[in-house]
């Protein structure tokens with residue numbers, strides 16, 4: 028099968044262990060909840076071609092392990108990323124408190140201009156919430172992040188998170204504000220299946 032696209036963006040999914048990164052990726056790629064998700068070892072990969080503002084964009088998505096012992100492996104995948112989903116679990120303040128460290132890694136190891144969307148995942152578990160929408164949106168504003176609450180279980184806002192990030196990158200490219208040559212390519216890719 029030949030697959031053509033206008034742009035290829037490398038995306039990262041980062042955040043603490045158990046926040047739901049693998050489930051978000053699975054929901055976006057397969058359109059269903061990954062029932063038996065176990066800890067990611069190192070990194071996993073998925074891709075999907077989407078339409079964004081009339082352009083075909085291939086998203087190449089790297090789902091990284093959140094566990095500290097894999098940090099040196101996952102850091103080596105940051106280079107060349109145009110966008111990232113920075114994930115925490117709304118029912119776990121610990122995962123929220125770790126956001127600053129993940130953000131520093133993304134901006135130093137990928138690019139200071141990387142487009143990041145903060146995702147407060149497990150929105151379906153309202154009764155167990157430990158992090159309010161308001162405080163997370165303030166954090167997002169202070170750190171120039173977009174922000175959505177998502178549920179990999181119900182699928183709420185999952186597609187939106189990836190598309191919003193892609194749309195922002197595309198806008199930046201088209202307005203000349205995204206100049207890193209390494210992070211996007213206008214290309215006709217050949218994909219063999």
Ligand SMILES: Nc1nc2c(ncn2[C@@H]2O[C@H](COP(=O)(O)OP(=O)(O)OP(=O)(O)O)[C@@H](O)[C@H]2O)c(=O)[nH]1
Nearest residue numbers: 044045046047048049050064067093149178179180
């Ligand atoms: N209720 C609910 N559970 C979720 C959601 N997303 C993930 N989970 C559960 O949270 C646990 C961790 O999900 P994973 O996707 O494996 O987490 P991860 O961030 O990839 O974890 P690491 O690979 O260790 O970094 C699993 O038991 C999932 O079933 C969600 O949106 N809602």
